[in-house]
Amino acid sequence: MHRRRIASLLATAAVVAGTALTLVSHAGASAAVGTTALSSNWYASAPYLMPQSNNPPDPVAVMAATGQKAFQLAFILAPNGGGCTPTWDGTSAVSSDTAVAGVIGRIRSAGGDVSVSVGGYGGTKLGQTCATPAASAAAYQQVIDKYGLHAIDFDLEEPEYENDAAIGNELGAAQILQRANSGLFVSVTMPGTAAGTGWFGTQLLDKAKALGFTPDNFSIMPFDGGFNGAASQTSALEAFHSLLMSHLGWDSATAYAHEGFSGMNGKSDAAEYFYQADFQTVLDYATSHRLGRFTYWSVNRDRACTTTTDNGVCSNVPQSDWDFTKFTAKFAGATPPVSTTTTAPATTTTTTTGGGGSCAVAAWNATTAYNGGATVSYNGHKWTAKWWTYGDTPGGPAGVWADNGGC
Structure with missing residues (x-):
């Protein structure tokens, strides 16, 4: 699982209460703030980056060093005090944000773009605090409109992952947003196991099928669960491919085209190790099978440990700065993954x-x-x-x- 320790948070911002939005087509929302969508392979390759915590790096410097054009900014949560309005890390209200908006502006000025990830391992998720899928979608629509987003990631983890009502709210919200925002790239990320994903993961797939909801990809996180090295990860991806076919009724090519990998660079929280060679092996698997996504946690950790071994801000393996981000850039250049359909x-x-x-x-x-x-x-x-x-x-x-x- 993602055990994402937040090393330092901004001071708590005031949470502005809002009424639920009535969702209509938001096809022009991003144009209103002057953004242009990248090709979908960039959103499919966007590595996670915490813009306010864990000693965030300069994303423009990372772009210049690697060629990566998109980042997955994390995480949107419910307010720490409760409620159904979006915040960064549970503390900074999206409605009054200027800090993250400034980061996004710099990335876009350099020719890139962002996706935003909702959920993650820590904190309280909006699916837990919002009463319905529509209310959850209204909260997330505020984020899409605020930043003119073309992509969003639903990172569904514990304890929300084990809450049937909360997962229903999240998947229902994702479906509503997909329909209301033409062209929105939607990814769903979940824990990985040696069997592909666990019981709650298969329940999630079944619920998505019952809703008639198909995101651009379902991605697993094959780390923090007895993994060690690339062979264990590609084996899990192959097992997950079988689950996508059996639970969603897809043929093999369609399943691969909507399957994603979300790894962890260096030393994981469970003391597993994933080196550059492991990333290359999984990248080769992803491109040869034309997977729909290849990303990792996180750019904040994509540097060698020097004065600290804090796993939130460095990888704890020998590396040069941004070595692992170069693999996501390679994936984006190797194939436009979501264009592959059967x-x-x-x-x-x-x-x-x-x-x-x-x-x-x-x-x-x-x-x-x-x-x-x-x-x-x-x-x-x-x-x-x-x-x-x-x-x-x-x-x-x-x-x-x-x-x-x-x-």
């Missing part, structure tokens, strides 16, 4: 209902994954996918498909 053999429909002609595009298939912009025919109409989708019927309540009219 398609069934193409068939066409010749129905003439509604448009008087034939639909000369492939018929929609319930077992095919489609990227945004894909076109299909269904019930005599041509449809275009607004974002990545799997199993959502054209014209159905998910609102994934735009009706282009009869054909």
Whole structure:
């Protein structure tokens, strides 16, 4: 599990109470603050970085040294005193934040972007304090709007991970946000085990399937659980691949395309060791199998220990600064991972209902994954996918498909 010790927090900020937002389409939210989305492979490679704690490094210096363009800023939590409003680390209200906004501005000025991670190992999660998925989504929508986000990560860990209602709130919120924010890159991160993930992880997959929710990836964290070196991690990833197929009904290629790795560099909290060579081995596995994500915890630790052995701020293995971040940059350059989908053999429909002609595009298939912009025919109409989708019927309540009219 992520045992993320916060070495130093900013002074507690006032938490501003807010009313729940009514969620509508936020497709223009990011444009309103002048941000441009990166290609999805950068969000899929974004390593975690705590911008306010654990001696945060200068992200622009890291970008210049490694070529990495995106970072996963951590973590959004419920206020330490309770409530359903978003804060950084449980202490700094998002509504009044200027510090993290400044960090994001510097990253974007250097040509990069950020995703924001909600949850993590410590603190109280919004899924635990918000009453419903809609209330949770409203809280997270404040974060998306505040920073003009194109990507968000749901890092679902203990004790929330073992709370069925809280996980329902988180997954339901993720689904609402995915539908309300066109093109939003959504990752779900969970603990890893030698079997891929544990009982609570398989329950999470089952709940996502029951909701009809498919994120861009489900990622496991194969560390702090009896792991040691790359072979144990790739074995866990292969086991998780089998779970994705069996619990979500995906074929092999679709499962790989929506599977992610979230590692830990250097010495883990459980005294496991992962060296640069281990990262290279897992990277080779990820790119050869076209996994949907490759990231790690954390950039704050991506430097050698000199005056301290504090596991929150250095790796406790021999290295040069930012060695491990270079692997995420390589992943982003190796493949645009989430563009890989499995398609069934193409068939066409010749129905003439509604448009008087034939639909000369492939018929929609319930077992095919489609990227945004894909076109299909269904019930005599041509449809275009607004974002990545799997199993959502054209014209159905998910609102994934735009009706282009009869054909």
